[in-house]
Amino acid sequence: MDSILECQSLIKHYNGFPALFNLNLSLPKGKIIGLLGPNGSGKTTFIKLAAGLLTPSSGVITIDGKLPGVETKAIVSYLPERTYFSQWMKVADLIDFFADFYSDFDRNKALEMLQRLDITTDRALKQLSKGTKEKVQLVLVMSRKAKLFLLDEPIGGVDPAARDYILDTIISNYNEYSTILISTHLIYDIEKTLDEFIFIKSGEAFMQGSVDAVREEKGKTIDQLFREVFRC
Amino acid sequence: MAWSFNNDKPIYLQIAEHIQIDIINGKYVMGEKLPSIRELALDASVNPNTMQKSLSELETSEIVISQRTSGYFVTENSEIISVARKTLADNLIADFFAKITKLGYTTDEAISLILKEKQER
Numbered sequence: 549m550d551s552i553l554e555c556q557s558l559i560k561h562y563n564g565f566p567a568l569f570n571l572n573l574s575l576p577k578g579k580i581i582g583l584l585g586p587n588g589s590g591k592t593t594f595i596k597l598a599a600g601l602l603t604p605s606s607g608v609i610t611i612d613g614k615l616p617g618v619e620t621k622a623i624v625s626y627l628p629e630r631t632y633f634s635q636w637m638k639v640a641d642l643i644d645f646f647a648d649f650y651s652d653f654d655r656n657k658a659l660e661m662l663q664r665l666d667i668t669t670d671r672a673l674k675q676l677s678k679g680t681k682e683k684v685q686l687v688l689v690m691s692r693k694a695k696l697f698l699l700d701e702p703i704g705g706v707d708p709a710a711r712d713y714i715l716d717t718i719i720s721n722y723n724e725y726s727t728i729l730i731s732t733h734l735i736y737d738i739e740k741t742l743d744e745f746i747f748i749k750s751g752e753a754f755m756q757g758s759v760d761a762v763r764e765e766k767g768k769t770i771d772q773l774f775r776e777v778f779r780c
Numbered sequence: 781m782a783w784s785f786n787n788d789k790p791i792y793l794q795i796a797e798h799i800q801i802d803i804i805n806g807k808y809v810m811g812e813k814l815p816s817i818r819e820l821a822l823d824a825s826v827n828p829n830t831m832q833k834s835l836s837e838l839e840t841s842e843i844v845i846s847q848r849t850s851g852y853f854v855t856e857n858s859e860i861i862s863v864a865r866k867t868l869a870d871n872l873i874a875d876f877f878a879k880i881t882k883l884g885y886t887t888d889e890a891i892s893l894i895l896k897e898k899q900e901r
Contacts, residue, residue, distance in 0.1 A: 580827045712825065720822050724829075740791055740826045760790040760830070769787045 558607035569751035585748035625694035640669040658691035795834035
């Protein structure tokens, strides 16, 4: 089996309003994949379904052949769009928290990355800027040896230099055994980091392929293709 | 510092060209071991799979040689490096003529422009 995530005819309604409509996807192992779509296209809903935070209205989603649950959460590292940590917590508390929850968490790796960022672990979250908070959270998420990383808008709220740092962190922690799914609408910044892309529109995946194949066959960047496909 | 890429060519080919230029201008000398894929990928801010593809491409043209366990090395054959250098120069020249003929210059006019520019230097 060379896919880490599969979904068939996945549908999710919120009070009758369809957020995902008939999504069929297969994510290969060992790739960095961009989940790209405009606002409201269903990116976050899909990631939450994969993370096991939502249940499908119908259809099936499996991770490493299993339905989302305790077993899949052990192999999935999820970076939500927003911080969910309490503001009083210190960085050191968060590290203990992650070490407690996830057996694949590598404490030394996290400490090393934080040190490189000059973030001391005795500081409380409320003392940190928005960008620093996002970096701390990414460090924690990327310090796990997960099989599937789900990163929801990891570069959305930060400046271009921090964006580069985040992408470099993702690249340097990537290994051939894990798959990284990154949702974003900032395609231009992320394009060179990706192996593959998925375009999602109105809750349906309607294009999936290799970034370099698009350049080779169409002479276009993913950014250009996105602008064409999603022209308002 | 991330490498810069243009929009119309696959990234792995642009990386391959970048490494070729580093070999031609002596950043990496003949027989030298190249940095690991991971280091190169981080340096270029691209993912390791893309870097792997670029090195495979360079391996096909024999300018780098893969040694199964120890990584990639620059060729020790200077002939291969000269050929790569000539190919890159030819591409630049072809590109130049393609662009200047769009401005309405004939090939001869373009060449005389180059000679004039050379005298002024």
